[in-house]
Amino acid sequence: MNEHRRPLMDRTLPLLTGGYAWLPDRMRESSDRVVRTRLLGRPALAVRGPQAVRFFYDEAHVRRHGAIPGPVLDTLFGQGAVHTLDARAHRTRKELFLPLLAPARVAGLTEQVTAAWDDAVRTWGERERVVLFDEAGVVLTRGVCRWAGLPAGTGTQPLARDLVAMVDGFATPGPRHFRARRARHRQEARLARLVQDVRSGTVTAPADSVLDRVSRHRDTRDEPLDPRTAAVELLNVLRPTAAVSWFVAFAAHALHRWPAHRERLRAGDGAFATAFAHEVRRFYPFAPFLGGRTVRDLTWHGESVPAGGLLLLDVYGQNHDEELWGDPYAFRPQRFLDRPPGPDELIPQGGGDPRTGHRCPGEPITIGLLESLATRLARLDYQVPDQDLTIPLRRVPTRPRSGFAITGVRAP
Template identity: 40%
Template structure:
């Protein structure tokens, strides 16, 4: 039987904290193996890397998500017992509900709402000496996402709610104050959205049939029982919060436009297809998720290595997106690579891999791509601005991460060219 290479550390927990995003990728190169073993928080853990490993990881016959997401992440980022932690019939039931609000018509409505918010933001920014794009983008996304979802959001509350959504996201890799801020934000947000769910169920708040708020308010579990108001609120948050998280990608896209200005002209002259190449390269090159976890469903052997029931397995996300065996010149920002490189469900996985219909692939990936395409076009043609000297570096040991300055913009002026409302992506973000 083949022996899995082992990391020499007695326990790698502190190494994960110290190294952050490239933790698994560092060891793939150091151990010269796409599969190796570590101890994480005292438990034996297998780390996987590469498209073949990703295909294995997303096989529901091999792995489950139950018990794979630490409680500290459930109580901040995604909510306790949310769709991401479910398997089998219950996961399919909830995933179907998520996919039902990802139709082209629903996404087009979100793009129209976002276009309005970007235009309103540009007019406000023009009155300011300077703005921080990351902060402003969160509010733009929060306003549009809530309107799309059917969640009432008074103007005076928009910035505060956006900050709470980010605090939940920011707690993912944090300890101490960051973690507690995320927990408090989670509680406030669940209380707020649960109140909305209860109003919908009592007939005190009318929402459009088929809207995210309507779907989640009346969602039943795999046994036909209506979800509790709290659980429905958690899943509705899981539709809004990821849209707010796109502010991170938008900020990285602004950095890319600034640091690689040659692409500004290409984006203006090469059409929608090139904008999608640019957006996919932002998603590939800049850090978003470090790795993902699952547990072994039943004992099996792969590549001569034994996987035991209940064992924790981590899939390398960051490293796969930066592996030169898959992506030539992987450390170069080069959108044109997507002219010829086929995207599969297992080789470009910034938000996870696998298929939408049978696995855990992010239901909001279409929205991420379309929102980014719209934002890139808006930043490139909808406004002009100056970029003062600032620290645009990002720390790979911090999870999540973003440019230190948040991307400061000065002398913002609308050009009169509105943000596009008709934004499309390929029928699927990867090719089968």
């Protein structure tokens, strides 16, 4: 019997155990970079490449409503989040986030985070050991809360722990997942009360701040978001910013493994800082793939998936595709000095147009923060003690096992 005519076995369990390597391993068995499989009981088609990115983000092919599994909504995105909407409803909700793309806004957040970083660094020299992953989460949370207009006195460390837990537990069963659920429930309830206080006038949100915009936003029926959904979308600004702690730990890992890059960052080479940020996001694993529900029967390179099935975009595989990157497992920021990445080539935070589609609108924020914090890391004097710096590909999302600990910190 022809291979693609065989009944498809459900591969959800192999995915959970295989992690980042599961889909790329299957792709290597295909000459056309397309894989038919079954996940969560549904037929699925996995694709890769710039043309596949455009195919995946075509709203005539894929919808997000009903595509994101409940466990991911209950941890990472939140029920009713912008990620679950399509067409006009998606575009209307996304208007809440698009002003955050303005260069002045990105610069404002970067200033708040770097100020929080500089304050934190002054205390690190007094400590025997600093775990960069943990400290970055607190610094990023403190900075984004100030920038978003949250009231002073917001408990930064508990909030940072919860934001990091939401990301850390979205793709795994077991204790990490249940910690993520509890964290989301706790913060949604707290921020929903804050939104209600803003609307009642008990709390004043700075004009046009994120808190102000979320509290005032109206959806397609010209009604304000219910407080819980408003809290979900407020978390969808705070949580991705805290998630940059993964990239900070990866940047430290890269500077440790390839210290020659440190000098150009120290010198303030802005173009190199941008290239370094792109290469960290390309080289190190974060999202393994993205998925959507098929609107109609689809065919890609001779393989098909019926309406109501799943279309998967192989993010990790594309970011390590030899045809796109030449030597994909070499960490080489210079590749992005030669030319900027095409919008459908480098996709660690999705592809397509962030203004109209589902590409993460916070991508410029991630890049701006990573440029600044990687430069500060390069200028920081510290030692790297013996520790487990392996990055397990079976763990999603992964990071250096030790969180990247440093000692003997001396601020510049």
